[in-house]
Amino acid sequence: METVSTEPAKSELDSNQDLLAKDEAKAQAVVLQDDGGLKDSSEAELKKISLMRTLVEARDPSSKEVDDLMIRRFLRARDLDVEKASAMFLKYLKWKHSFVPNGSVSPSEICDDLAQEKMYVQGVDKKGRPITVAFAAKHFQNKNGLEAFKRYVVFALEKLCSRIPAGEEKFLSIADIKGWGYANSDLRGYLSALTILQDYYPERLGKLFIVHAPYMFMKVWKLVYPFIDDNTKKKIVFVENKKLKSTLLEEIDESQLPEIYGGKLQLVPIQDS
Template structure:
């Protein structure tokens, strides 16, 4: 019959027809409501019409940007399209070579290892090891992007978030880099939304709190809810609420040795 493709004939349709795409979408987004799935489809159609490269990203990424803007399709789309332009500029080859960020890597300030109880990768940042980049703000921005790309690549299947421990012990005026901190925050919130699951700030000295008061107004409300300052005397017990001892970094009384992020 004309127009009918028999089982033996090669189909001219996409490997995923509309019904199988629907099944795949529902499986990937099984923790989304029907209303959210509808908005994801609307946002995808909107961004694909404006930037064809949007077709290369999965529905989970679309959902993260949508959720970051409280399911507002227009705002989520604008945020996502801005991210695509940023990534083409910041990561034009699809990756950042360690040779491009050698100065920041040499400071050995970011480490990863282990998973928390929810299966989220753990990253530890040592603020006292950070110093302003002699090559300007762009070098540190590339380092932040490198770290987040590395971290996201370590996500187990089905996981979208990570847990962070920001260790401020030994931090002083020499480590103050307000511009760098705000740039890092902007990249996290604007380009990797809904990636941070929780952040523990530990060993924070009084001096640091002055800088924190300057940073705090720039943190969006969703991110603020994920940040916890931990008392020194409750450090291990608090971390163990989220991380098994076998996965807890050894410097906090656990069993997991830390690995520099560039070696992970």
């Protein structure tokens, strides 16, 4: 007959706390070797990076493959709460293994979305962050549905992240809503893209300029806005048409600004960047 334990099962939270407690003393003495990327981290943040790494590696050994900068981005996304950041990171790993098992999205998987040529990448802002421009009026739901669009979003984000130079972690985005109509309205797609950005690519968005937003678009925006986390909201700027170039020039040199906004660079489709 099977023996039934009379002791209460240990919760995952308890286990996490045990791991943190065991590593606390060690973390006090740890001085992380700085590769240049963590130089702006405080001593308290460095200790939490060490604590979080111990916790997530115990839960998923594949965590050993990621660098401290990624650990730090998840920590910062959860206001340095190690438990919350670890849960967020482990959720990301599970998603990554299932959604992108080969490590990347092939252009052949997202032909319809690429054919719409709705995202472009060129130039860098004054901080060295790559610039992407997305045209909402070029987005239409395609026959392959939501899953294909989500793969397109991952493809685009990976492209952007691959262009981020050493010493920088973010990109700048311009969302151009000119010509947008209800035919382009895709609430499920917008929310899916937002979820992927916030949950799986935290602390990657540096700033989002929304330009040429028509009145109709604001109705959809009101539906999306409650799902945007507070950290992301702080990075979003709606730009008045009459102040478009001057506002963009605050962050981007004219030599790096797209021609369509009064700059000198031509747009390059993201698949060709």
